[in-house]
Amino acid sequence: MKRVLTQLLNLLNVVVESSLKGGLVLFLSVSKNTKSAICPQCGKKSEHLHQNQNYLVKDLPMGDKEVILNVNRRRFKCKICRKTFNEKLDFIGARKTYTHRYTENIVKQLISSNVSNLAENNGLTDEEVNSILEDIAKNLLPINLKNLRS
Ligand SMILES: [Zn+2]
Known part of the structure; x- marks a missing residue:
């Protein structure tokens, strides 16, 4: 984990795992630091990680660098409903970049x-x-x- 970049990013429960500079763009690989997510069907907590999925979203610039977050949106499996679901990321709207x-x-x-x-x-x-x-x-x-x- 990149402690300084995580502090600079300042998004609740989100940590920067790695960073990559490319010209004027700063790519930050981020994920939530929570071990579980709430099932949208039954409201129960699941810690059963099913899959990691990455996608890119634009965030506020840092200094003269444009910031692109490579977000790991984890898919969990609910043991009660027996279905998989995406964790909720409260800093991005659904299907937004x-x-x-x-x-x-x-x-x-x-x-x-x-x-x-x-x-x-x-x-x-x-x-x-x-x-x-x-x-x-x-x-x-x-x-x-x-x-x-x-
Ligand atoms: Zn469930």
Whole structure:
């Protein structure tokens, strides 16, 4: 475990296992330090690790480096339900490729900017920024924005 990087990352119950620098990008392999996960079906704790699955999500930059997390989302098997399930990662939304705090930071910047500036400053495309904004709007508003555009 990388103690200093884990402290710098500062995500609850998440540890940095290893790091890799590639140009202006810092890749951090992270996983939760908990030994168990809660089964979404029956609510019982499972410690039976079934599979490790990795995927990449973008996090806040550190210094001049863009940070990509190589997240180990573990699959557990519930002995009661006899089914496998993914552990819940509370710092990333379901099926998202950005951390929650990355998304929050984009919104803060948008308040004093516009979509094109924001995309350029963060190495994103306009479409990616719009997609982040739509995700936020979906979580905030109980209506589907697409229904409003006709
Ligand atoms: Zn279960």
